[in-house]
Amino acid sequence: MVNVHLDKITKKFGDVLAVDNVTLDIADGELFTLLGPSGCGKTTILRIIAGLEYPDSGRIFFENEDVTFKKSYERNVAMVFQNYALWPHMTVFDNIAFGLKIKKIPKNEIKERVKKVLDLVQLSGLENRYPTQLSGGQQQRVALARALVVEPKLLLLDEPLSNLDAKLRIEMREEIKRIQKSLKITTVYVTHDQEESMSISDRIAILDKGKVLQIGTPKEIYERPRNVFIASFIGRSSILKGIVKDITNNYVTVSLGTYTIKGVITSDINVKPGASVAVIFRPEDFELEPKSGHYNIIEGDVDMNMFLGSYQYVRLNLENNSKILIKLSPDTDIKLGTKLKVFIRADQVNILPWES
Amino acid sequence: MLKISEISQKISRKIIFETDPIILIFIFISIIYITVFLLIPVIMMVESAFLFGDSFTLQWFSNILSSFYINIKSQGSFYTYIPRINTLYVIGVDHGVILNSLIVATMTTIIASIFGVIVAFILARYEFLGKKILRVITLIPLLVTPFVNAYVIKKIFDPTTGLINWLFYDVLHVIPWRIWLDGLVAVIVTQSITYYPIVLLNVYASLMNIDPSLEEQGENLGAKGFTLFRKITLPLAFPGLAAGATLVFIFSLEDLSAPIVFQGHPYVQKLMSFQIYSNFIRPTGQRLPEIAALAVIMLAIALAGFLLIRKYVSMKSYAMISRGGRWKPRIRKLGIKGLIIVYFFITPLIIFTDLPQIGTIVLAFSSRWSGVFPEGFTLNNLMQIFINPSVSGYVMRSIIYALSAVVIIIIIGIATAYVANRVRLGGVTIFDTLATSPIAIPGIVMAVGYFYFYTQFFQGTFLDPRNPLYFDPALILIIAYSVRRMPFTARSIYAGLQQVHYTLEEASMNLGARRFKTIRSIVMPLIALNIISGAMISFIYSISEVSVSVTLGSINIDKSPLTVYMANVWVSSVGSAQIAAALGLLLMLIQLSVIIIVTLGFKQRYAFIGV
Numbered sequence: 001m002v003n004v005h006l007d008k009i010t011k012k013f014g015d016v017l018a019v020d021n022v023t024l025d026i027a028d029g030e031l032f033t034l035l036g037p038s039g040c041g042k043t044t045i046l047r048i049i050a051g052l053e054y055p056d057s058g059r060i061f062f063e064n065e066d067v068t069f070k071k072s073y074e075r076n077v078a079m080v081f082q083n084y085a086l087w088p089h090m091t092v093f094d095n096i097a098f099g100l101k102i103k104k105i106p107k108n109e110i111k112e113r114v115k116k117v118l119d120l121v122q123l124s125g126l127e128n129r130y131p132t133q134l135s136g137g138q139q140q141r142v143a144l145a146r147a148l149v150v151e152p153k154l155l156l157l158d159e160p161l162s163n164l165d166a167k168l169r170i171e172m173r174e175e176i177k178r179i180q181k182s183l184k185i186t187t188v189y190v191t192h193d194q195e196e197s198m199s200i201s202d203r204i205a206i207l208d209k210g211k212v213l214q215i216g217t218p219k220e221i222y223e224r225p226r227n228v229f230i231a232s233f234i235g236r237s238s239i240l241k242g243i244v245k246d247i248t249n250n251y252v253t254v255s256l257g258t259y260t261i262k263g264v265i266t267s268d269i270n271v272k273p274g275a276s277v278a279v280i281f282r283p284e285d286f287e288l289e290p291k292s293g294h295y296n297i298i299e300g301d302v303d304m305n306m307f308l309g310s311y312q313y314v315r316l317n318l319e320n321n322s323k324i325l326i327k328l329s330p331d332t333d334i335k336l337g338t339k340l341k342v343f344i345r346a347d348q349v350n351i352l353p354w355e356s
Numbered sequence: 357m358l359k360i361s362e363i364s365q366k367i368s369r370k371i372i373f374e375t376d377p378i379i380l381i382f383i384f385i386s387i388i389y390i391t392v393f394l395l396i397p398v399i400m401m402v403e404s405a406f407l408f409g410d411s412f413t414l415q416w417f418s419n420i421l422s423s424f425y426i427n428i429k430s431q432g433s434f435y436t437y438i439p440r441i442n443t444l445y446v447i448g449v450d451h452g453v454i455l456n457s458l459i460v461a462t463m464t465t466i467i468a469s470i471f472g473v474i475v476a477f478i479l480a481r482y483e484f485l486g487k488k489i490l491r492v493i494t495l496i497p498l499l500v501t502p503f504v505n506a507y508v509i510k511k512i513f514d515p516t517t518g519l520i521n522w523l524f525y526d527v528l529h530v531i532p533w534r535i536w537l538d539g540l541v542a543v544i545v546t547q548s549i550t551y552y553p554i555v556l557l558n559v560y561a562s563l564m565n566i567d568p569s570l571e572e573q574g575e576n577l578g579a580k581g582f583t584l585f586r587k588i589t590l591p592l593a594f595p596g597l598a599a600g601a602t603l604v605f606i607f608s609l610e611d612l613s614a615p616i617v618f619q620g621h622p623y624v625q626k627l628m629s630f631q632i633y634s635n636f637i638r639p640t641g642q643r644l645p646e647i648a649a650l651a652v653i654m655l656a657i658a659l660a661g662f663l664l665i666r667k668y669v670s671m672k673s674y675a676m677i678s679r680g681g682r683w684k685p686r687i688r689k690l691g692i693k694g695l696i697i698v699y700f701f702i703t704p705l706i707i708f709t710d711l712p713q714i715g716t717i718v719l720a721f722s723s724r725w726s727g728v729f730p731e732g733f734t735l736n737n738l739m740q741i742f743i744n745p746s747v748s749g750y751v752m753r754s755i756i757y758a759l760s761a762v763v764i765i766i767i768i769g770i771a772t773a774y775v776a777n778r779v780r781l782g783g784v785t786i787f788d789t790l791a792t793s794p795i796a797i798p799g800i801v802m803a804v805g806y807f808y809f810y811t812q813f814f815q816g817t818f819l820d821p822r823n824p825l826y827f828d829p830a831l832i833l834i835i836a837y838s839v840r841r842m843p844f845t846a847r848s849i850y851a852g853l854q855q856v857h858y859t860l861e862e863a864s865m866n867l868g869a870r871r872f873k874t875i876r877s878i879v880m881p882l883i884a885l886n887i888i889s890g891a892m893i894s895f896i897y898s899i900s901e902v903s904v905s906v907t908l909g910s911i912n913i914d915k916s917p918l919t920v921y922m923a924n925v926w927v928s929s930v931g932s933a934q935i936a937a938a939l940g941l942l943l944m945l946i947q948l949s950v951i952i953i954v955t956l957g958f959k960q961r962y963a964f965i966g967v
Contacts, residue, residue, distance in 0.1 A: 056369070072862070078866060079862075085859040087860055099868055
């Protein structure tokens with residue numbers, strides 16, 4: 001078990017700057033996720049930690065030991081690849097036992113450890129199958145087992161669930177979280193699926209174009225995104241453009257044309273009156289009745305609704321043709337074309353500098 | 357602007373991370389082997405062509421510009437009519453050694469290309485009864501039967517007893533005179549037959565890789581039939597045609613098989629390959645630097661051709677093609693006109709091209725060939741190969757030399773293909789070129805280069821070709837085969853590596869296995885079939901190798917391989933054509949078995965020479 005420190009890691013592929021001066025810390029035993037859209041550099045960072053890519057500049061430390069120039073087979077980290085990389089000419093048993101055989105572990109101990117890890121991933125009895133005889137979910141669990149059985153200092157997962165269907169994805173991510181917690185193994189997880197990252201991570205680093213934009217717990221990132229990109233990437237927020245009218249006691253009053261909204265600033269950048277800002281609304285924060293504290297009133301026409309079983313989404317068309325998404329309970333009866341008034345507390349509305 | 361220290365830091369980081377001891381060993385042995393056993397001998401040969409004693413001279417090159425070598429005005433007449441036997445004796449004209457070779461190569465290439473394109477087009481675009489059989493018999497000329505194939509051509513065009521004359525003159529009366537092919541024309545005919553499948557296979561592969569919608573669009577806009585072919589199809593198939601034609605040209609230039617059989621006519625002796633061969637070792641043991649100059653010219657032409665097509669014959673493109681076509685090709689049924697052309701013109705021509713192999717098989721089971729057909733069914737020829745020590749010795753030695761060569765080929769082939777495919781350093785594409793260049797280096801050129809190389813560095817030892825009694829060619833032949841026939845195995849391994857996703861190796865190294873263990877446990881099992889099929893193909897073309905075998909390999913007859921025995925039937929009239937045919941049959945049987953095992957058993961792509 002180990003903590004990881006990345007210090008000013010930079011990596012270029014030809015003309016493309018894949019990782020741009022990234023510094024971050026991963027604590028011992030935490031499940032740390034690198035989250036971002038395709039091409040943001042998250043897989044590259046993971047592979048650099050694994051020793052499969054090398055940084056053009058910068059250093060990597062495992063528990064204060066500089067491992068930057070160590071080859072992958074010297075680092076004692078285990079990676080689960082996106083395509084699983086199971087060896088087709090070996091059985092499940094041999095795939096999993098491979099890392100143990102390299103360490104020259106005695107045969108009976110290998111047998112025991114393989115059995116234990118297969119129980120852990122709930123695949124007992126499949127030792128003699130070949131990878132081509134397994135389903136996607138089973139292959140994924142073999143890949144996980146193969147990484148866990150060598151008791152690595154660090155577990156690295158590269159979009160391990162992206163090849164599975166939706167239901168299986170949800171099952172498996174809970175499995176992974178459960179296993180990670182019980183083994184207390186430091187884990188770095190790469191995904192582009194923000195819901196996945198929110199559900200299992202201890203902390204998340206959001207990346208875009210090779211840079212780290214924000215690091216925090218899922219709650220921190222969700223409730224207080226540091227910029228518009230993050231706000232639009234996480235959840236299903238509605239983002240409207242407005243001009244700052246004034247700032248009092250951390251509350252910002254923003255004019256959105258025909259009406260004003262009160263919200264809070266989350267970034268450390270100062271906004272001055274007259275500046276363009278983004279106003280962020282999260283769908284589930286809207287209510288049909290006013291509650292306590294400072295709140296905003298918004299009114300609009302219902303121009304779409306989506307029934308999703310345990311909840312429904314309603315889209316309101318506002319006076320200046322901007323639209324916002326509202327999440328309501330499924331039994332609320334909403335008719336298309338009717339006017340709807342909703343309420344949202346000021347401290348739930350994030351104001352951020354406008355970025356196009 | 358990057359500073360020097362920044363750049364050197366970048367490069368050193370790159371090297372530390374992208375390589376490890378095993379990769380460095382692979383790089384090292386690949387480069388060393390090709391350099392020592394291909395580049396250095398060739399360079400030494402080139403050098404000696406410019407030296408007189410120790411000083412630079414162009415004298416040798418000016419010697420070979422004399423009229424013996426280059427004669428714009430031709431000598432002799434193309435054909436002669438012999439009234440006594442009502443025969444047209446067709447031989448070709450003499451333009452001097454160098455021009456003769458160029459003309460023969462050009463004519464062979466033209467004939468092979470025209471016929472190859474036509475047959476490829478028919479097979480790629482049309483459906484008709486018997487197509488599957490036709491496809492198979494078009495490839496028969498690729499079964500190597502050195503020397504005997506030329507002999508069969510010689511026999512069937514004999515004025516009095518030749519099969520062709522018997523059939524078309526005596527029986528069918530469709531030609532007004534007998535035709536006797538000899539001299540340069542006979543060489544052209546033999547070579548065209550032997551090499552046209554190279555054009556055929558390359559053009560066929562090109563045609564099958566054309567997106568059908570491109571032709572459909574052309575047709576849609578009004579281009580039909582020959583116009584469509586000329587404007588759309590042929591230009592798109594051009595890479596295959598260019599590659600096939602260039603290879604045919606190079607192979608024709610360096611061919612020794614047909615010239616040796618037809619050497620009875622003086623014009624045939626005035627071919628570059630024959631000149632180099634026959635002057636290879638003078639009784640005094642001195643080299644003629646003129647021969648080196650001639651070899652330099654042949655090398656220059658071959659290299660120019662190779663540079664033209666090197667991307668096409670590279671391991672990379674072979675891997676792509678062997679993955680199979682992505683398109684469902686446009687195939688149409690042949691109409692009456694087309695059927696007539698195919699059944700009554702094309703098919704007979706294809707059967708004609710199969711006659712050398714058919715003749716070899718029949719002759720192998722015959723006691724003599726004095727009439728139109730070989731006569732006297734006997735199994736004696738075949739038995740002689742296995743029982744008679746003066747013959748079986750040749751066979752054993754060929755097998756041992758070829759097997760030893762294959763061992764070297766597998767090791768160097770794995771090293772080269774792995775570096776070319778897996779290592780991410782600048783310049784690794786040179787390994788692709790290194791591994792495939794031997795295809796285009798004429799064997800006779802390599803033989804000359806080897807002569808200089810071994811006489812210089814191994815003077816006085818058993819590797820010195822100037823000591824005929826003491827000389828043992830075994831090692832030299834093994835090395836020569838391993839260099840000349842490396843490309844087949846290297847290409848096959850490269851294609852296999854292409855199919856093994858690199859993450860399979862990364863997963864292994866990630867779990868603690870170093871490079872060697874990873875290659876041994878993960879990569880090798882997954883490319884085993886590729887290694888074996890490539891090695892089998894290299895084996896076939898090693899036991900049937902001619903150029904180095906009949907030059908360096910014939911110095912000490914007790915150590916010669918079987919192609920020397922075959923050559924000697926026509927060079928020194930030792931041995932019999934029937935036994936040579938039996939040897940040819942043996943080669944064909946081995947090759948057929950390998951083809952079946954590789955294509956049906958291993959489901960790999962069988963690579964013929966040049967394809």
